[in-house]
Amino acid sequence: MIRFDAVARRYGPVAAVDGVSLDIREQELCVLVGPSGSGKSTLLRMANRLVEPTSGAISVRGRDVRDLRPEDLRRGIGYVIQSVGLFPHLDVAANVATVPRLLGWDRARIEQRTDGMLALVGLDPGRYRRRFPHELSGGEAQRVGVARALASDPPIVLMDEPFSAVDPLNRLRLQDEFLQIQRELRKTVLFVTHDVDEAIRLADRIAILRAGRLVQYDAPERILEAPADPFVAAFVGADRALKRLSRFAVRGHARAVEAFRVDDEASIREAARQRRFLWIVDERGVLLGSLDTELANRCGEIRSCVSTENIRDMAVTPEASLKEALSRMLGASARTIPVVDSEFHLLGELSLRDVESVSEKPVSAGSSAGSSAEGGAGGGP
Amino acid sequence: MSRRQRGSTEALNRRPVGPWIALGILAVVSVLLSSGTGIWRWGMSLLFPGTDTPVYPRADPAWLVGQHLLLVGVSSVLAVAVGLGAGILVTRPRGLSFLPAAERLAAIVQTFPPAAVLALSVPALGFGFSPTIAALFLYSVLPIVRNTLEGLRLVSADAVEAARGMGMTPAQVLARVELPLAMPVILAGIRTSVIVNVGTATIGATIGAGGLGAPIVSGLVNQNPAFLMEGTLIVGVLALTIDTAFAAAESALRHAGPATEVSRNG
Numbered sequence: 001m002i003r004f005d006a007v008a009r010r011y012g013p014v015a016a017v018d019g020v021s022l023d024i025r026e027q028e029l030c031v032l033v034g035p036s037g038s039g040k041s042t043l044l045r046m047a048n049r050l051v052e053p054t055s056g057a058i059s060v061r062g063r064d065v066r067d068l069r070p071e072d073l074r075r076g077i078g079y080v081i082q083s084v085g086l087f088p089h090l091d092v093a094a095n096v097a098t099v100p101r102l103l104g105w106d107r108a109r110i111e112q113r114t115d116g117m118l119a120l121v122g123l124d125p126g127r128y129r130r131r132f133p134h135e136l137s138g139g140e141a142q143r144v145g146v147a148r149a150l151a152s153d154p155p156i157v158l159m160d161e162p163f164s165a166v167d168p169l170n171r172l173r174l175q176d177e178f179l180q181i182q183r184e185l186r187k188t189v190l191f192v193t194h195d196v197d198e199a200i201r202l203a204d205r206i207a208i209l210r211a212g213r214l215v216q217y218d219a220p221e222r223i224l225e226a227p228a229d230p231f232v233a234a235f236v237g238a239d240r241a242l243k244r245l246s247r248f249a250v251r252g253h254a255r256a257v258e259a260f261r262v263d264d265e266a267s268i269r270e271a272a273r274q275r276r277f278l279w280i281v282d283e284r285g286v287l288l289g290s291l292d293t294e295l296a297n298r299c300g301e302i303r304s305c306v307s308t309e310n311i312r313d314m315a316v317t318p319e320a321s322l323k324e325a326l327s328r329m330l331g332a333s334a335r336t337i338p339v340v341d342s343e344f345h346l347l348g349e350l351s352l353r354d355v356e357s358v359s360e361k362p363v364s365a366g367s368s369a370g371s372s373a374e375g376g377a378g379g380g381p
Numbered sequence: 382m383s384r385r386q387r388g389s390t391e392a393l394n395r396r397p398v399g400p401w402i403a404l405g406i407l408a409v410v411s412v413l414l415s416s417g418t419g420i421w422r423w424g425m426s427l428l429f430p431g432t433d434t435p436v437y438p439r440a441d442p443a444w445l446v447g448q449h450l451l452l453v454g455v456s457s458v459l460a461v462a463v464g465l466g467a468g469i470l471v472t473r474p475r476g477l478s479f480l481p482a483a484e485r486l487a488a489i490v491q492t493f494p495p496a497a498v499l500a501l502s503v504p505a506l507g508f509g510f511s512p513t514i515a516a517l518f519l520y521s522v523l524p525i526v527r528n529t530l531e532g533l534r535l536v537s538a539d540a541v542e543a544a545r546g547m548g549m550t551p552a553q554v555l556a557r558v559e560l561p562l563a564m565p566v567i568l569a570g571i572r573t574s575v576i577v578n579v580g581t582a583t584i585g586a587t588i589g590a591g592g593l594g595a596p597i598v599s600g601l602v603n604q605n606p607a608f609l610m611e612g613t614l615i616v617g618v619l620a621l622t623i624d625t626a627f628a629a630a631e632s633a634l635r636h637a638g639p640a641t642e643v644s645r646n647g
Binding site for chain 1: 537539543547548558
C-alpha cells in the first residue's frame with residue numbers, strides 16, 4: 001500500500017533518512033519509532049510529498065508519488081500532526097469538512113459526513129459542531145484532528161505523534177479509542193511516535209529507526225522477543241518481557257472453570273475432595289470469592305468461610321492484558337486469579353502457568369486467537 | 382475559557398459606547414453643516430467675536446470634507462492594494478529573498494516626516510492633488526506592509542502545515558488560512574494608516590490640494606481662529622467616525638471567529 005524503496009533524504013551533508021526500504025501492507029497499522037533525530041517524521045512526510053526524497057522511490061497504492069500532483073496525492077491521504085493544527089478561525093464542523101470541501105462534495109453530504117465523523121471520535125455533534133478550537137480541551141482537539149483526517153474516508157492515514165501533546169491518562173484513552181476506530185475502519189496507517197509503549201500498544205508492525213536507518217521491522221511481539229541488536233534491546237527496555245505480555249489478552253489464555261453456588265453445599269463438599277480452592281458465586285452467578293476447601297470442612301456455614309478479601313483487585317476481564325493479569329497476581333499474592341465479565345460474573349480463571357506459557361509458545365500473528373474463557377458463567381448446577 | 386469570557390464581557394461593556402458618541406457628534410456637526418452655514422456662522426461669531434469672517438469663505442464645509450475624503454480615500458486604497466500585495470509577495474517562497482529588504486525599507490521610510498515627503502514630491506509632481514496623494518500613499522503604505530508581514534508571521538505554522546498536508550494549493554492556503562488568520566493584525570495596520578492619513582492630509586493644503594487643511598492654513602495665515610476651529614473640528618470628527626467604523630469592522634471580525642491571539646494557543 002505504501003512502499004519506500006531505498007529512500008534517502010539529505011540536508012547538506014546530513015542524511016535525515018538514509019536508504020530506508022519499507023513496505024506497509026494494506027489495512028496495516030505500522031508505527032515508526034525511534035529517538036528524536038532518527039528520521040521517522042521525515043520518512044512519514046515523504047509519503048505525502050511534504051518532503052521530497054533526495055534519492056529512492058516511494059509509491060502509494062502502486063503509483064509512484066511523483067506521478068501525482070502533490071495536492072491530489074494529499075487529498076487522498078489523511079494527515080494528523082502532533083500540534084493538531086486545527087484552523088483557529090473555523091469551527092469544528094468546518095475544520096472536519098476541510099478535505100471534503102476541497103474535493104467539492106455537496107453540502108448535504110458534507111454535513112452528514114461531519115456529524116458522522118464527530119460521533120465516531122466520541123464527540124456529540126450537537127454539542128461540538130459549532131465550537132471553535134480554542135474552546136476544546138487537548139484531548140477533544142486531538143479527536144477533532146482525527147475526525148478531520150478521516151473525513152473524506154481516505155484509505156491511508158499518516159499520523160505524526162498525534163497523541164504526544166496529551167497528558168498520559170488521556171493519551172491512553174485516545175489510543176484505545178483510536179484502536180477501536182481502526183478495528184472498524186481498517187485504514188492503512190503510518191504512525192510516528194517516540195514512545196515505545198505507544199508503539200507496542202497500537203502497532204501491527206513496528207519499524208525501529210536509528211540515525212536515518214531502519215534497524216528492525218517486525219510485529220511488536222517479535223521485536224520484544226528477539227531484538228535485532230543491543231540498540232533495539234535498550235530502546236524497547238529491560239522490561240521487554242513484561243511489555244510483551246501487554247500484547248496478549250487474557251481471553252485466549254484463560255481456562256474455563258466450574259463456579260459453585262454458595263447455597264449448593266452438596267456440590268461444594270463433593271468438589272472439595274478433589275480441589276483445594278473453589279470459586280464461589282452467589283445465586284445470580286456473581287463472584288463472591290474463593291473457598292479454601294480445607295477450611296470448609298471445618299466450618300459450619302459455607303458462606304462465612306468464603307474469602308472475599310481482595311477479590312475485586314484480583315479479578316480481570318477477558319479484554320485485559322496478560323501484563324495487567326500478572327500485576328494483579330503479584331498484587332494479591334495469588335497464583336490463580338478469576339476472569340469475570342463487567343457484571344462480575346465468573347467466566348474462568350487464569351494461572352501464573354498460563355501467563356508463563358506465552359513466553360514459550362511460538363508467536364502467532366493475532367494476539368487473541370481462540371477462546372477458552374467462556375463457560376462457567378451462570379453458576380454450577 | 383475564562384479569558385474568553387472576560388474578553389466578551391469587556392466587549393459587551395465597551396461596544397455600545399464608542400459608536401454612539403461618535404454618531405452623536407457626527408449628527409450634530411452634519412446638522413450644523415447642512416443647514417446652510419447659518420447656525421455655524423452664528424456659533425462661530427459668538428465664540429470669536431473679534432473676527433468679521435467667522436466662516437471660511439472660499440468653500441462650503443461639505444465640499445472641503447468631500448475633497449478631504451477623496452485625498453484620504455484614493456491614497457488609502459492605493460496603499461492597501463500595494464501594501465497588502467507587497468506583504469504577501471515577500472512572504473511567498475519566490476519572494477522570500479526580498480523579505481529583509483522590505484522590512485528595512487518599511488522601517489526607514491516611516492521615519493520621514495510627512496511634511497518632508499510632501500516637500501520632496503513637489504519638484505517631481507508639481508503642486509496640487511497628485512503630489513499630496515503620492516505623499517499620503519508613501520506615508521501610509523508602510524504600516525500596512527509592516528502589519529501584513531507581522532500578521533502573516535503570527536499565523537500558526539501548524540495550521541499552515543495541516544492545510545498543506547491536507548492538500549490545499551498554495552493559493553488556497555493563503556486565502557483560506559493565512560489571510561483570515563492574519564486579518565485582525567492587517568486590519569489594525571490599515572486602521573492606523575487611514576486615521577493618520579486623515580490628519581496628515583491637511584498638510585496637502587499647503588501645496589494647494591484643498592481639503593480640510595485649507596481653512597486651517599488660511600486661519601494660520603490670516604490669524605483667524607474661527608477658520609482654524611472649522612478645519613480642526615471637522616477633521617477630528619472625521620477621524621473619530623472612521624476609527625469607529627474600523628472598530629465595528631474589527632469587532633465583527635472577532636465575532637465571526639476568534640482572534641488570532643487567543644487561538645494560537647489552541
